[in-house]
Amino acid sequence: MTFRPEHDLHKRRFSRNLGLGLTLAAFVALVFALTVVKVQRGEPMQGFDHTYSPAMLPKEEKTP
Amino acid sequence: MSDTTAYHGATATPHEPGFGDYVQLLKPRVMSLVVFTALVGLLVAPVALHPVEAFAAILFVALGAGASGALNMWWDADIDAVMQRTARRPVPAGKVQAGEALAVGLALSGISVVMLGLATNLMAAALLAFTIFFYAVVYSMWLKRTTPQNIVIGGAAGAFPPMIGWVCATGSVSVEACLMFGLIFMWTPPHFWALALFMKEDYHKAGVPMLTVTHGRQATRLHILVYTLLLVPVALGAALTSIGGPLTLAVAVALNVWFVIGAWRIWTRDETVAEADRYAAEKAFFRFSLLYLFLHFAAFLVEAALKSAGIGGW
Known part of the structure; x- marks a missing residue:
């Protein structure tokens, strides 16, 4: 079997696939970075887990 | 696959586009102006965004501008082919099919608007959506071929980016x-x-x-x-x-x-x-x-x- 020189068509397809691949990778990285920023800046959250948690109760104001 | 004989058959289109042809659909030169003006709008605003959010905002505003450019090339392919200045654009040059330009334009419009909304705020996303609509529909489809005031009213589409940049940061106009x-x-x-x-x-x-x-x-x-x-x-x-x-x-x-x-x-x-x-x-x-x-x-x-x-x- 002989190897033929690469056709121009292959080059264009490769450039398209490479470009799309890099674009998608960059998009994933950007969404991840955005998520990290948004989560870090959000208020601390704690969900109800069916157990009594005194720490979640609002603090009562002490009267003098 | 090194044997090219299989590619000369029915699957290959005569002008199969490369990645650069799709980039040209987005009008990169117009995009550079959009990036610059939107960036200025964002940076001069009194509220500072996190650098990652600011980068994402500018990127998606630019992508939205590119999307409207692709939609414009899909709609205007017939007159672009006639004009010397635009004859080498991907669609009239036969590098990208008009339908592909439409698909790229619609897909990028959706992605850019949704992502801008998630990255910054809904008002900025709404403004970007309106800008794309204004450029693709109001200017390209309606005004450009019907009135000599096309440039005057259509110019609004190019004027929105700094306002969007400002709204990304502040949330209001x-x-x-x-x-x-x-x-x-x-x-x-x-x-x-x-x-x-x-x-x-x-x-x-x-x-x-x-x-x-x-x-x-x-x-x-x-x-x-x-x-x-x-x-x-x-x-x-x-x-x-x-x-x-x-x-x-x-x-x-x-x-x-x-x-x-x-x-x-x-x-x-x-x-x-x-x-x-x-x-x-x-x-x-x-x-x-x-x-x-x-x-x-x-x-x-x-x-x-x-x-x-x-x-x-x-």
């Missing part, structure tokens, strides 16, 4: 954002009419009702002068708001004096004189108009930097 919008909006007609004066055959051949075609070249020269004069208070007004300062005002005065002189020169010439020097004044005005907009927005940016150092602003 203010007088500063409106004046940055107004600056580009009023600048667009003289910029494109100067181009139409020396690219005279293009619009005529394509049947696009530019002012030069419908009202004549002398009327276009007058319109350039009038719109340039109307631009002056907007430009000076922007320099007097919170995004301006002494430096911005000085730059605005200098740029507007020079711009008005250029418009005056165009108005006082007729076609015989213009043809004799191959439209030297019109070409110089067009080139300066690009510098005019760049320097105005650069001045806002420098003023903001000076202000943060405690020496700029009013």
